[in-house]
Amino acid sequence: MGDLNQAMIEKYRTSFLKEVEANVEEGEWVKMCMQCGVCSGSCPLGKFWNHPPQEIFMMIRAGKREEVLTSDAMWMCTSCYNCVVRCPREVPITHIMHGLAHYAKRLGLTPKNQPTAEFAQRFWNNLLKKGRVNELKLGVSLYFMNGIGPGVKTAIKMAPVGIGMQRTQRMSAMELFGGHAIKDLKGFHAIMQKAQELEALRIAQYSVAPRPTA
Amino acid sequence: MMAKREYSFYPGCSSQKGASSSNYLVSAQSVCAELGIQLNSIPDWNCCAASIGYAGGGELPRLTLSARNIALSEQHNPGQPIVATCAACWLSTREAAERLKHDAQLNAEAKQALGEAGLTLKNETPIRHMVEVLIEDIGYEELKAKVKKPLTGIKVAGYVGCQTNRPFGIAGESYENPKYLDKLIEVLGAESIPTYEKKVQCCGGALAFSEPEKSQEMIKGIIEAAYDHGADLIVTPCPVCQMNVEVYQDQINTTYGTQFKMPVVYYSTLMAVAYGRNAKDAALGGQVIPAKKLEGIAGK
Secondary structure, eight states, X not given: OHHHHHHHHHHTTTOHXXXXXXXXXXXXXXXXXXXXXXXXXHOTTGGGOSSOHHHHHHHHHTTOHHHHHTOSGGXXXXXXXXXXXHOTTOOOHHHHHHHHHHHHHHTTOSOTTOHHHHHHHHHHHXXXXXXXXXXXXXXXXXXXXXXXXXXXXXXXXXXXXXXXXXXXXXXXXXXXXXOOOOSOHHHHHXXXXXHHHHHHHHHHHHTXXXXXXX | OOOOEEEEEEOOGGXXXXXXXXXXXXXXXXXXXXXXXXXXXXXXXXXXXXXXXXTTOOHHHHHHHHHHHHHHHHHHSTTOOEEESSHHHHHHHHHHHHHHHHOHHHHHHHHHHHHXXXXXXXXXXXXXXXXXXXXXXXXXXXXXXXOSSOOTTOEEEEOOOSTTTSSSOOTTOXXXXXXXXXXXXXXXXXXXXXXXXXXXXXXXXXXXXXXXXXXXXXXXXXXXXXHHTTOSEEEESOXXXXXXXXXXXXXXXXXHOOOOOOOEEEHHHHHHHHTTOOTTTTTGGGOSSOOHHHHHHHHO
């Protein structure tokens, strides 16, 4: 991952904006931002962003590569889409935040112990395994993501919630043993393997030539 | 015998047996039975990656997940619109369908990936939310005509949340003040709260797991406003909203010294009770905080 980061730094030495446009989901929209700040004011977790979306967009244009990609900011996105529907220039801000978060993760630049980055990765791994999310395994693995000690503490704090869910049959201990799965796992895995390969190939190509914009 | 309306149904992970919104599925099925809606599940559907799969899942793999579901639907339930009950399932699937239509390269790659399992994507299927089916295909008039037990005397805060409302929303409704849930509440004979100011406030979504303090602060506001308006219960169309607003009330009470005990139900729960179905069909047993007033009506 470090190698890819280095390759990208060398390739896009003169323009972080071009790097984002070529490699980040919906990145070609970044230059459309007119710095009005409606997104930042509309964000439900706005006060927790070290750089709100509007600022991130300007930082990308100013070439602040490391500050943006190592930022905690885009991991605060709750996917509420407030910013998307309010943006006067229809910038798909939510998707760009997801795209930046994914790209930072791909380059190995995510801040250590960022809880949403951890959760989001576990969610993905969990669904890829059986084609469907196993809520119980996902929850339990999340409690223990910072080690056994904090995990036990979280599990104890969460126990009443779990008991409520179990009592109302909205959680099943049986999910720890196998659990729900799709039938054609082989086909599913082949599809996802190919999609991941194609994407990796495209990004490797970008380090040679930028993606043509539609 | 009324003609059945058929849809290709995408139930989603949280609707499965023993999962967090299994009660939503039960109540939605009861409502559909009353309204002559036939749901044909997409065989072997997979997870949509919701709005949190993006750390590990890049754009193409995530879009391909939804493309597989659409392809399976087009193969097994041809000509039927896809309908989802879950807000995230609906959003991800519809987003994928639109993105693939507008990006030739992603579309070609997704099709190539699907080819690995012999699947073909036409991407001609409308992707709809159950609420759209109820409001647009059935209509308020028919929804009202089916009411056997009006929910008289119950005051309900209509909590629309985010992903059933943005970025697509329901046709003709505003993002800032959607009114369909209030209309539905009134249709069922209950009292709505048109000035419930938290109706489109975010509950934290998936971040309720990873950032519990930040999310619970928002959830507290959603519940508090419902109490301030004298609500007996909160109703929502979204599985994540339902779970987040219902199950953390004890933790919020501990943190903030509140005494919340506000039931949070699905629109389908309200409808099933109003349509005269029993507590089991309305999945009232799925309430972590019991909806006593609805139990009373369902038991009559």
